[in-house]
Amino acid sequence: MEWGIGESSERYSAVMSNEGEAMSLATFMKDGEKLESSSLLVSSDDFPGRLVVEIDGTPMFAHVARVGDDWWVHLDGRIHVIRGHEPGGSQDQATNGGLSAPMPGTILEVLVKQGQRVREGQTLLVMEAMKMEHKILAPSGGEVSTVHYNEGDRVDMGSVLIEMTD
Amino acid sequence: MSPEWMQGAPKEYDSVLVANRGEIAVRVLRAVKESGLRAVAVYSEADSESLHVEIADEAVLLPGESLSENYLNAEAIIEAAKSTGANAIHPGYGFLSERADFAREVSENGIIWIGPDAESIEVMGDKISARSRMISSGVPVIPGDEVSIPEDGAHLGPLAVAAAKVGYPLLLKASAGGGGKGMRVVREPKMLRTEYEAAAREAAAAFGDGTVYVERLLTGARHVEIQVLADSTGNCIHLNERDCSLQRRHQKVIEEAPSPAVSNSVRESMGEAAVMAAKAVNYVGAGTVEFLLSSNGDFYFLEMNTRLQVEHPVTEMITGIDLVQKQLEIAAGLEMGISQSEVPLSGHAIEARIYAEDATRGFLPAIGKLSTWITPSGPGIRVDSGVRQGDEVTVNFDPMLAKLVVHAPTRKAALRRMDAALSNFVVLGVVTNIGFLRNALSHSAFISGNVTTDLLDSSDISEFGDPEPPIEALVSIAEAALRMGLDKTHAGASASPVDEHTGHSGDPFRTLSRSYP
Numbered sequence: 001m002e003w004g005i006g007e008s009s010e011r012y013s014a015v016m017s018n019e020g021e022a023m024s025l026a027t028f029m030k031d032g033e034k035l036e037s038s039s040l041l042v043s044s045d046d047f048p049g050r051l052v053v054e055i056d057g058t059p060m061f062a063h064v065a066r067v068g069d070d071w072w073v074h075l076d077g078r079i080h081v082i083r084g085h086e087p088g089g090s091q092d093q094a095t096n097g098g099l100s101a102p103m104p105g106t107i108l109e110v111l112v113k114q115g116q117r118v119r120e121g122q123t124l125l126v127m128e129a130m131k132m133e134h135k136i137l138a139p140s141g142g143e144v145s146t147v148h149y150n151e152g153d154r155v156d157m158g159s160v161l162i163e164m165t166d
Numbered sequence: 167m168s169p170e171w172m173q174g175a176p177k178e179y180d181s182v183l184v185a186n187r188g189e190i191a192v193r194v195l196r197a198v199k200e201s202g203l204r205a206v207a208v209y210s211e212a213d214s215e216s217l218h219v220e221i222a223d224e225a226v227l228l229p230g231e232s233l234s235e236n237y238l239n240a241e242a243i244i245e246a247a248k249s250t251g252a253n254a255i256h257p258g259y260g261f262l263s264e265r266a267d268f269a270r271e272v273s274e275n276g277i278i279w280i281g282p283d284a285e286s287i288e289v290m291g292d293k294i295s296a297r298s299r300m301i302s303s304g305v306p307v308i309p310g311d312e313v314s315i316p317e318d319g320a321h322l323g324p325l326a327v328a329a330a331k332v333g334y335p336l337l338l339k340a341s342a343g344g345g346g347k348g349m350r351v352v353r354e355p356k357m358l359r360t361e362y363e364a365a366a367r368e369a370a371a372a373f374g375d376g377t378v379y380v381e382r383l384l385t386g387a388r389h390v391e392i393q394v395l396a397d398s399t400g401n402c403i404h405l406n407e408r409d410c411s412l413q414r415r416h417q418k419v420i421e422e423a424p425s426p427a428v429s430n431s432v433r434e435s436m437g438e439a440a441v442m443a444a445k446a447v448n449y450v451g452a453g454t455v456e457f458l459l460s461s462n463g464d465f466y467f468l469e470m471n472t473r474l475q476v477e478h479p480v481t482e483m484i485t486g487i488d489l490v491q492k493q494l495e496i497a498a499g500l501e502m503g504i505s506q507s508e509v510p511l512s513g514h515a516i517e518a519r520i521y522a523e524d525a526t527r528g529f530l531p532a533i534g535k536l537s538t539w540i541t542p543s544g545p546g547i548r549v550d551s552g553v554r555q556g557d558e559v560t561v562n563f564d565p566m567l568a569k570l571v572v573h574a575p576t577r578k579a580a581l582r583r584m585d586a587a588l589s590n591f592v593v594l595g596v597v598t599n600i601g602f603l604r605n606a607l608s609h610s611a612f613i614s615g616n617v618t619t620d621l622l623d624s625s626d627i628s629e630f631g632d633p634e635p636p637i638e639a640l641v642s643i644a645e646a647a648l649r650m651g652l653d654k655t656h657a658g659a660s661a662s663p664v665d666e667h668t669g670h671s672g673d674p675f676r677t678l679s680r681s682y683p
Contacts (some may be wrong), residue, residue, distance in 0.1 A: 001648060003641045004497035012637060014645040023646045028638050038638060042646035049538055049594075053645060055639055062643050065537035065594035071644040072537065075636065077589025078601055082640050084648070102530050104561050110369070129531060129561050133364060158531070 002085045016077070039157065056163045099136055099162045105129030110151055112162070116144045123164050127155070142166045169202030173676040176499030179185030179278050180204060183226075183247045184218070187237060187331070188552035189568060190217035193512040194256050197490035199223070206252045208243055210236040212562055216237075217552055224250050231271050233331045237261045240268045245273050254278035260564075263307060264291050274498075280497040291468040293339065303446035305439050308381055308458065308466040317324060322359055327457050328380050329358055335383040338365045349416050351383060384458055388463065389413065390425050391456040393481045393484035395492055395654040396449045397502045404437040405485050406511050408454075408477055411617040412606065414529065419599075419622065420606065421477040423484050426615025427459060436465055443470055451496050452478070452489050462675040476569065483515035483573040487493060514580040515573045516597045518588065518603045519635045520551075522565040525602035531565040532560075535594035546573040546580075549601075559596045565600065577615065581607060604629040606613070633646070 001075040002011040022043035026036050042062075051062045052076070063074040096150040109126040110155045112118055118138045125136045147162040149155060168178040191207060195218060197588035198205040201614045211229065219225045226246035228236035235241070235585040238261060242330050247255055254659035255272050263281065270284040281287070290296045300307050329336055329352070338361055340348030348368045350361040388411045396402035396658055407600055409425030410418045419509030428436070431544045440455035447470070454475045456468040478489050487509075490504060539555040552561070559567065572587055574580040609630060622630075647653070 001645060003183060003644055005637060005640070012641045014638075014641045016642065016645050016649065023642075023649065025638070025642045028641070035638075042641050042642055044650055049652065051650075051652070053639060053643060060442060062639075062646045063538055063540065063592045063594060063645065064643060064652055066647075067537060067595050071647060072594035073345075073640055073643050074538070074592045074594060076634070076638060077604070078632070078638050079593065079598075080635050084644065088342075095211050102527060103533065106502065128367075132531070133368060134528070134530065165573060 002087050004083050004085060004105065013087075015116070021030075028050070099124065099139070099160070099164065101127065101157055101159045101161055102137075103129045105134070105155060106155045107149045107151055107153045107155060107161075110147060110149070112144050112147065114144055114147055117144065118144060118164075125149075136161060138164065140164075140166075172498050172500070174498045177278055177447055178498060181206060181252045182254045182256055182280070182494075183208065183243070183250065183251070183252035184222075184256050184258060185237070185243045186256075186261055186263075187213055187216065187218055188563065188567070189550045190258040190260075190476070190552075192221060192552045193550050194474075194490055195222050195498050197494065198256070201494055203493060203494070204252075206247070208237070208246050215557075217483075217554055217557075219489075225401055225538070226559065233261075238273055242264070243270060244277065247277055248275070252277070254280055256280040256493070257473065259471075259473050259476060265472070267289060268409055278640075280449045280451070280493050282447075282449050282453060287472045290472050293469060295671045296452075296469060297467075300443060303442055305446070305467045306465065308384065308468070322362060325362060325378070325380065326355070326358060329355065329680045330384050332380055334387070336381045337381050338362055339379045339381065340365055340368070346626055348378075353469050355484065366530050371526055384460060384466075384489055385620055387458040388425070388427050388617070389418075389456065389459050389468075389619050390428060390436065390459045391454050391475075392450065393439055393463045393478070393489070394440050394444045394453050394455060395487075395489070395496075395502055396444055396453075397496045398450050398499055399501050400450065401502055401505075402441050402444050403483050403502070403504065403506045404440050404488060405509055405511060407433060408437060408480050409473075409617075410477065412612065412618050412621065413619050414622040416619075418477065418519065419614075420516065420603070421480055422514065422515065422577070422580070423480040424511060425459075429463075432459070432465070435587075439465070439467070443467060448562055452493050452570070477517050477568075479550060479569060480515040480517045481573045483508045483546075483548070485510050485569060486512065513573055514577040515571060516584050517569050518584060518607070519599075520568040520570060520591070520593075520603075521599045522544045523594050523599050523629070524597045525599055526632075530596035531561065531598075533560055534596040536567075536593065538592055540592040541568070542590040543572070544587070547587050548572070567593070567596075581613065601632050602630060605632065624647060646655065653673045 001014050004011055006107050008043050011031055013058045014025055016023040017026045022041050025037050025040035028037035043052045049063055052059055052060045067070045069084050071079050108128050112124050119141045119142045122136055122138045123135045127134050143165045145165045168180045172178050182198045183206040185190050195205045205222045206224040207218050208228050209219045209225055217553045227240050228516055230236050262268040264287055266284040266288040269287055271277050289299055297307050317471045335353045338352055346366050350365045352358055352361045388410050390407050392407050393405040407425050407428055409420050410421045412420040443455045452474055454471040457465040458468055459465045511589045523529045524532050536555055536557050541549040548571040549568055553567050570581040572580055574583045588600055591600055611621055
């Protein structure tokens with residue numbers, strides 16, 4: 001499995017070797033290139049959803065939970081999300097130039113029309129979710145090619161709201 | 167039959183309906199049960215599996231999907247009280263807690279209202295009438311002009327005139343607003359219409375009222391509030407201040423008591439002003455008088471919240487006084503049994519609000535299922551929450567999942583305790599602000615106690631950014647977890663085994679509700 005963190009397109013992989021009940025890190029790679037790796041041992045734990053991680057001899061707990069392709073990890077007081085990608089899968093599945101709803105809600109105002117040119121940071125539409133207003137801004141300058149919703153429409157998280165071309 | 171402590175009180179009752187949901191419903195229902203009273207909950211369809219329903223002795227479904235059909239439905243709630251024999255109603259905060267007409271209706275139906283009289287709510291609930299009552303009672307108010315805007319919003323002439331008189335930057339507030347909703351900062355005249363329309367819309371969506379109020383924005387001021395307690399026999403005291411200066415878009419993020427900016431003499435004069443404000447409206451019960459404290463020590467009345475406050479636990483921690491228990495006693499007509507000079511101020515307490523929101527994406531509310539929810543515990547740590555592991559976080563309600571409160575002998579020790587507690591708060595499956603809170607609490611401005619209400623909004627948010635993730639460890643953990651099959655055995659998956667620690671099968675709620683009573 002290849003792994004990515006956040007918005008970054010970098011892909012990491014770890015070759016783990018079995019050491020009795022535990023697994024140790026044998027090889028750590030970034031975008032196919034081998035990196036120098038620490039001494040890292042991961043063991044199972046009786047507590048559900050928890051692992052014991054030993055980094056250069058220092059043990060600590062890691063809580064993990066899988067949600068879809070994402071693994072949520074609580075380690076050393078911080079929570080991280082890392083996503084599994086099948087090796088060789090497409091690098092970026094994001095729709096080209098599509099602006100999607102960051103959360104479910106209602107469209108309050110559509111401020112642009114199809115064919116309109118917009119500048120970077122311009123408010124394209126305003127949506128309401130959880131009783132608060134959120135502005136959807138143009139990520140870059142360009143032309144609005146399609147507007148998918150009207151004022152008052154309810155949208156699900158991830159729905160493509162507006163498509164833009166350069 | 168009323169509990170022993172209430173026997174002989176002027177207004178005895180034995181059963182309390184809590185007209186709320188989430189963490190505050192849980193908090194109040196627990197206090198009610200602990201006091202030997204019967205606890206009745208109300209819930210909407212979406213909340214049928216909620217913690218507050220589970221802990222109540224009895225729960226009544228309020229049908230309908232919209233808030234006006236369920237939690238804001240005064241008629242249905244009074245009917246629920248009658249049908250379950252509840253002879254008192256506690257409103258919590260938000261929802262109907264500051265609706266004078268609801269308080270009146272409850273009383274007219276022969277049910278005890280656990281809160282102040284409708285008249286007190288009415289005067290304080292309208293920012294304009296509250297302001298004039300404060301002026302006539304000698305409580306200092308924010309300098310500037312005031313205006314009330316016609317509801318249709320077609321003509322902004324009067325607003326523009328008033329805005330020019332007050333001066334920019336200014337604050338537009340919905341008269342019936344609160345909690346940061348329907349409140350907008352206007353920095354220059356050309357933004358007036360846009361911001362007014364946004365404020366009116368937000369206020370209408372959240373409160374069903376579109377009236378707006380304008381006031382000078384004091385920059386660099388601190389938000390300090392005084393908890394007051396008054397009984398129906400004429401006693402009125404204050405329980406020291408809370409500092410709520412760390413805010414984001416006027417939503418409180420972190421509260422603490424005592425305030426690092428309040429000296430003994432300011433505490434005394436602010437406390438006196440708060441008691442004066444409460445007496446000016448014949449206040450009965452627990453309430454909060456909010457002040458803006460300017461850097462030169464002057465303070466101005468902002469508003470009075472005629473209900474229990476979200477951040478009431480910090481006051482409970484430094485005074486040892488259970489505010490909900492006091493509300494129950496006062497509602498029975500009992501004396502509060504404590505005088506001003508007997509109010510303790512011990513150590514330092516901090517509350518952090520755990521929100522389901524993504525700080526890295528403009529604080530957008532987050533949703534999802536709480537696959538893992540492990541709350542911190544230990545001396546001086548309190549978690550007030552309305553959710554459990556396995557619960558679904560949806561867009562239907564406010565995104566506050568929990569309040570984490572710590573108490574320690576000093577502010578420094580409390581900060582360390584809070585950071586440790588946040589580090590041990592494990593929430594997986596839903597993005598929260600826990601990491602952001604740790605970053606904010608370790609910011610030099612907060613450590614020095616020098617926080618103003620505009621800190622978060624005026625700073626570059628990257629100042630509160632996360633440290634670099636330990637990628638190598640995370641990738642190894644994920645790879646190992648996948649190969650060990652943790653996704654198949656962990657709670658939240660369909661076939662979860664018996665938990666070795668509790669002996670309960672699959673149900674993730676069970677283990678959790680036991681870890682914090």
